[in-house]
Amino acid sequence: MKIVVCIKQVPDVADVRIDPETNTLIREGVPSIINPFDMYAMEEGIRLRERFGGEVIVLTMGPPQAEAALREAISMGIDQAVLVSDRAFAGSDTLATSYTLAMAIGKLGAVDLVLCGKQAIDGDTAQVGPGIAENLNWGFAAYVRKIEDAGDGEITVERLMDDGYDVVRTQLPAVMTVVKEINEPRLPSLKGKMRAKKIEIPVWSSEAIGADPERLGLKGSPTQVWKIFTPEFRRKGELLQGEPREQVDRLVAEIRRMNIV
Numbered sequence: 069m070k071i072v073v074c075i076k077q078v079p080d081v082a083d084v085r086i087d088p089e090t091n092t093l094i095r096e097g098v099p100s101i102i103n104p105f106d107m108y109a110m111e112e113g114i115r116l117r118e119r120f121g122g123e124v125i126v127l128t129m130g131p132p133q134a135e136a137a138l139r140e141a142i143s144m145g146i147d148q149a150v151l152v153s154d155r156a157f158a159g160s161d162t163l164a165t166s167y168t169l170a171m172a173i174g175k176l177g178a179v180d181l182v183l184c185g186k187q188a189i190d191g192d193t194a195q196v197g198p199g200i201a202e203n204l205n206w207g208f209a210a211y212v213r214k215i216e217d218a219g220d221g222e223i224t225v226e227r228l229m230d231d232g233y234d235v236v237r238t239q240l241p242a243v244m245t246v247v248k249e250i251n252e253p254r255l256p257s258l259k260g261k262m263r264a265k266k267i268e269i270p271v272w273s274s275e276a277i278g279a280d281p282e283r284l285g286l287k288g289s290p291t292q293v294w295k296i297f298t299p300e301f302r303r304k305g306e307l308l309q310g311e312p313r314e315q316v317d318r319l320v321a322e323i324r325r326m327n328i329v
């Protein structure tokens with residue numbers, strides 16, 4: 069199988085800070101990591117190669133420093149890496165990002181499966197995986213917690229749902245987003261680290277992937293961020309005291325007072 073894993077470099081902070089003037093992420097002085105959900109996607113790609121043979125390629129769209137994420141992926145046991153980087157991609161929303169990644173996947177040729185994380189911990193939209201599938205017109209499954217089987221042009225997976233799981237079968241090639249329940253990502257090996265240092269990582273421009281300039285970066289991004297803010301917490305909680313009967317009476321009285329029922 070030829071498997072592509074899309075990974076995103078994200079800021080390593082629990083609370084992402086936003087520049088109130090520009091409404092963009094503050095990246096200066098913030099160390100970067102591979103989006104945690106993408107570690108599970110990479111591990112699953114490697115496990116599928118171990119089961120079915122083939123190769124695993126990681127792909128990221130990002131600035132030149134995103135190369136570090138790709139080298140880390142190689143140290144885990146990924147075969148090849150491609151950085152999709154161009155000033156024309158700056159300001160991309162999820163629509164432009166999905167289109168760009170789909171064009172790069174098209175250039176890789178004869179891909180069977182694309183794996184993504186279920187969402188990025190900074191942008192958090194969970195739109196890029198389905199967006200790639202839509203652009204490629206391939207089958208799609210989100211929240212995949214297990215890949216049961218792949219072969220004869222089909223793949224069968226379990227999708228995590230709120231109240232259990234679905235078993236879904238789709239034709240290959242396909243795109244899937246994975247949840248952390250799918251596996252336990254391995255640590256980089258010494259051999260992998262040595263390879264990561266030496267490997268040449270190609271950088272593909274907008275021209276190299278044959279993209280339509282109108283669909284890239286700010287130009288190709290209909291989403292506009294007007295304002296980003298942390299909502300103020302206005303409601304004050306109250307802990308009811310006393311015997312259960314008294315508490316219920318108080319609660320019912322409060323609900324009636326608020327005209328909820």
Ligand SMILES: Cc1cc2nc3c(=O)[nH]c(=O)nc-3n(C[C@H](O)[C@H](O)[C@H](O)COP(=O)(O)OP(=O)(O)OC[C@H]3O[C@@H](n4cnc5c(N)ncnc54)[C@H](O)[C@@H]3O)c2cc1C
Pocket residue numbers: 074075076103105106109127128129130158159160161162163165166169183184185186187188189190191192193194195196197289291292293
């Ligand atoms: C108007 C606008 C302008 C923006 N400008 C910028 C900007 O200038 N610079 C900037 O960094 N961000 C910018 N963003 C944010 C950017 O659009 C998103 O970070 C990006 O589209 C991915 O969306 P997400 O983070 O919600 O990913 P999700 O959809 O939550 O990610 C799901 C999965 O998709 C894959 N994935 C996501 N992004 C990438 C990627 N880049 N490469 C490979 N795989 C990926 C990963 O597997 C990930 O786990 C902008 C957003 C908007 C709306």
